[in-house]
Amino acid sequence: MSSPTPSPADPEAAPVVLLAQDGPSTRAVYHALAREFPGVVAVIERPVSRWQLLRRRAKRLGLIPVIGQFLFVALCVPVMSRRGTRRIAEIARRHGMDLSPIEGRVVEVPSVNSGEARAALRRLRPRVVVVNGTRIIGEETLSAVGAPFVNTHAGITPLYRGVHGGYWALAEGRPDLVGTTVHLLDRGVDTGDPLAQVTFAVTNADSFATYPYLHTAHGIPALLGVVRRALNGNLEPEPNHSELPSKLRYHPTLWGYLATRIAKGVR
Secondary structure, X not given: OOOOOOOOOOOOOOOEEEEEEOOHHHHXXXXXXXXXXXXXXXXXXXXXXXXXXXXXXXHHHOHHHHHHHHHHHHHHHHXXXXXXXXXXXXXXXHHOOXXXXXXXXXXXXXXXXXXXXXXXXXXXXXXXXXXEOOOOOOHHHHOOOOOOEEEEEOOOOOOOEEOOHHHHHHHOOOHHHOEEEEEEOOOOOOOOOEEEEEEOOOOOOOOOOOHHHHHHHHHHHHHHHHHHHHHOOOOOOOOOOOOOOOOEEOOOOHHHHHHHHHHHOOO
């Protein structure tokens, strides 16, 4: 089933909908989409509480790894973020990323998996749904409209699924696989067919705090190309790295990060 083509006279219709959580990458993606595709609507979900995230991870990974992840986020990330402020501004300036708050048509929902989110999608009748930074989207939402859901992922799939793909590629001695994947969304975690993949180099000024901005900066042009293809009805997969094994990645622990930094110099 495919969504009907929105009528120009329909004030609710939006050919491109951004389904996301607010944050720097979502803001950059929204502004890039809005510059090229007039009438973009952002459907923004509330974030999951940190406590809920920790509880879910502890059930999946065990208590000790989650404590290590918490310590890394609490002790290391703030320091790297402060030190990376100038580099982040440079990345945004060089790549023309607008990190200002989203202004325009915004629909706030409690969750991408809520009835409110599905009702908004049905009302907007998009031809393509761009996903950014949300919780895992369930089948009921994915099937709420006939439009494809496409996601920009910080990592080259299938080897670097999950989070912080660029960091893990560097930690494993694969700088050639530091990159971003735009893929179709399915019920798995970053398992959908890749639609575009782009790799990039990092500099000595970069760290764990700046890698996400590089992923976004290099991923946006690829995403825009995919959205154009979706609007033209041409979303053939491009499995550039289909020969790679599939592996799901998580946040590093404090001790794992420090060991990698000492042994390999990966920041």
